[in-house]
Amino acid sequence: PDYSFYSELPFVAVKLTDGCPFSCTYCASKLLSPSLIKRDPQAFADELESYALRGVKNAAFYDDALLFDREHFKKTLKIIIEKKLALNFQVPNGLHASYLDADIALLMKKAGFQSPNISLETTDRSMQSATGGKVTNENFLRAVESLKNAGFEAGEIGVYMLAGLPGQAYDSVMRDVEFVKKTGAKIRLSTW
Numbered sequence: 001p002d003y004s005f006y007s008e009l010p011f012v013a014v015k016l017t018d019g020c021p022f023s024c025t026y027c028a029s030k031l032l033s034p035s036l037i038k039r040d041p042q043a044f045a046d047e048l049e050s051y052a053l054r055g056v057k058n059a060a061f062y063d064d065a066l067l068f069d070r071e072h073f074k075k076t077l078k079i080i081i082e083k084k085l086a087l088n089f090q091v092p093n094g095l096h097a098s099y100l101d102a103d104i105a106l107l108m109k110k111a112g113f114q115s116p117n118i119s120l121e122t123t124d125r126s127m128q129s130a131t132g133g134k135v136t137n138e139n140f141l142r143a144v145e146s147l148k149n150a151g152f153e154a155g156e157i158g159v160y161m162l163a164g165l166p167g168q169a170y171d172s173v174m175r176d177v178e179f180v181k182k183t184g185a186k187i188r189l190s191t192w
Contacts, residue, residue: 016041052086058088068099094117097119097139121161
């Protein structure tokens with residue numbers, strides 16, 4: 001977006017990548033942006049720096065597959081950390097638990113990320129497989145643990161879960177809720 005029209009700018013929406021390589025049954029991202037396009041990490045960090053120099057305090061990443069290319073994201077985070085940007089980062093879209101490892105979690109914390117959200121969708125293994133198979137319960141638990149070990153408090157970690165998927169029973173949603181509650185993370189329930 002062209003933010004030059006704003007005299008005051010408390011936050012910006014940014015994207016390091018566009019598109020998504022997955023074909024989840026509940027998401028239109030693959031149809032809207034069929035290929036994954038990655039921005040140059042240095043140019044992206046320079047853009048963030050220009051916002052910080054204008055007084056922006058918060059930047060929200062709206063990528064659908066932010067962690068898909070881990071090395072690309074790590075390189076970007078390292079540049080952001082080197083620049084010592086006075087920005088708080090949010091990820092309103094859920095982070096892909098299968099790609100969120102200890103290194104990424106630590107770099108996110110050092111870069112200034114706050115209240116990370118992880119996508120779980122459901123803990124039902126058959127539904128996980130039927131909707132795209134991108135996250136397992138084990139991947140999710142490892143991602144939560146990585147964030148906690150990096151210094152994020154359990155209560156600031158959000159978890160996206162889906163309710164109302166075709167064929168999803170009420171009892172299944174309640175099992176999902178109980179599973180996530182045990183981690184201490186906040187549940188962010190999205191209804192279908």
